[in-house]
Amino acid sequence: MGAFFAALIATLLVAAPSAQATTPSPSPSPQNFQNNISGFLRDDARAPIPGVRITAKGEGFEGTATSGASGSWTIGVPKKGTYEVQLDESTLPEGIKLAEGQENPRNVVFGETSTQTTIFAFGKGIVVQQGDFVQDLTNRLVAGLSFGLLLALAAVGLSLIFGTTGLTNFAHGEMVTLGAVLVFGFNAVGLPFWLAIILALVGGGLFGYAQDTGLWKPLRRRGTGLVPMMIVSIGLALAVRYIIQFNFGGATQQLPGAQSAEIQLGPISISPNNLWSLIISAAVITLIGIVLLKTRLGKATRAVADNPALAAASGIDVDGVIRIVWIVGGVLASLGGILWAYYRPGVTFDMGSQILLLIFAGVTLGGLGTVFGALIGSVVVGLFTELTTVFGAPADLKYVIPLGVMIVVLLFRPQGILGRRERVG
């Protein structure tokens, strides 16, 4: 166990010094107070809005901040309390207004945490853009496919792990985060971008390997039940999430080339990043599919997922297969994390746990433990997430709908789309 934690911390520390050395403060926050009021200014197309003045008044204190290039702003305040936060609307760029119903000024009350976030939502203001519905629909379809396939990268790994070991791994979100954070860290120390990505994927694989050898294999040997293992994975998720935050900080960082103008591709307008993400994840998933269906290793993996005891009796090295599944799962999750960092865009310590439930939704929708089900389920989740906004659902509810769909599907077809009845139990 000790060796595992040492390895875990060592893996994460690789990114640490660099991230600390070069991390630019997201916005000017001259006083170093323990408590912060912060937020992000993004317009309704999710582009950051820099250069907007925000003031906080209260508890006998007054502070100002200007939103940085990433749209983030932070005001340090001396103590937890109630502050009146005002956004100076005259500093907003032309064509952007606060959305209707957005209080300004507003009161921000601190709870338990030392950071309090308040989000100003924006609308287009006077410029009313009436988009073409069909155009919008196709754009969202492609974006949803891109999002769904990046979810599928993580979901396939999660599903393989579930299939071979029975573990519902709540720490999978942190494996996603790790990929993006490692790319940022390696890039920040000055390594070339392509090398940073390769190293991050290797790091993700190592993390998967270390988890299996240091934690899950000994637990399987002890005969620990599936429910305790699930709770252990929650503890691991918490620990790793805060280890990442400890080294990386709470701010949002951008990977190189995160901002890109949309290009027109026939009838579809798409950002090059999304297009690359779509191509890469589709290619990788096809590769995984071929390996699973055509190679000896793939056959062995499916055999272990089907019946570990029978697989072992047939001469398959079950532990070896599970080790490879963990390594592949780690690499896939890292890749998904890097793509997710471009899709959002931004790298944060909790970016993986934000989509963990969507990954779960994809896996459950497709059928727990079925790899191709995870793929289909994730694409469905991705499409639902993006398409609901076209049909009038508020943008801040777009993660709700896939989760709701998952619950409804469980009601009528508990084994999922491709699952088998016997797995439901």
Added chain:
Amino acid sequence: MDYSSILSSAIGELISPTTAAYALAALGLAVHFGYSGLLNFGQAGFMAVGAYGFAISTLTFGVPFFVGLLIAVVASAVFALVLGIPTLRLRADYLAIVTIAAAEIVRYLVTTSGWTAVTGSANGLADFEDGFYSMNPFPEGSYLGMNNRDFFIRVVGWGLVVVCCVLIWLLMRSPWGRVLKGIREDENAVRSLGKNVYAYKMQALIIGGSLGALAGMVFTLPRGAVQPSNYGTELTFFLWTCLLLGGMATVLGPVIGAMMFWVVLSLTQGVLTGLIESGAVTWLSTIQAGQLRYILVGIALMLLMIFRPQGVFGNKKELAFA
């Protein structure tokens, strides 16, 4: 380093209303998991339903305190029904995924800006506690170093913990409780005795969820504000840590577990901050000290589960899993 203030703030955590809220919610989890074997990973959602149910009925509909309380509990019972119907017939890990998803759905729904007028969106709601404090029987003055408001909320919070503990203790030694434990041990055996397992599980889910709703109110009243960011999945995981710390199939375990959780958090924060301020520790900032505590929570949860799954007070024979 000021040891006496570190110690006194740690002792203050022992009886703080937040600890009482954690104890109540963890007791609800004990009913779910410790006694019935239901994996509820959405206790934060039940707490949010309770807190918002109370705050919205007070602010939007102007109902008196006790009606608000009733609405909060009924709302959480409805939430339990909605969750239970699709999942209680399925395997345990399905319930885990559905409850955690439902809790997040609740959080997203109260955060969405479309309903700001009712839910207050990301800023939450405030100023709904007057009805509660107007019932304060204690005149102004100092009670054990607290003002009468702080003292009142502690009396009510811990009074509620005691009442609920006694109720759950009585329930669990009743025939109903024995059936529940039977379901935890072997569902099929109980079913073959002619018991409606589904109904028992649903009742347990509702009772534990109502405790969660009460916890949400105790959590939110002293703050005078309810905010969606307080009810994320991490709250649920901290409650699980409290439950496993104390012992899952015991009545006092979750209460002691919540106390230990908060005292240890307060002590580590005090000691780390003291060390940083005195210059003994230079490799850590005060913000990182806060994060280090949560790293320790995660590691503690793992180690507890691996090496002492029955918790400090629990009985190894009474585990909800083999």
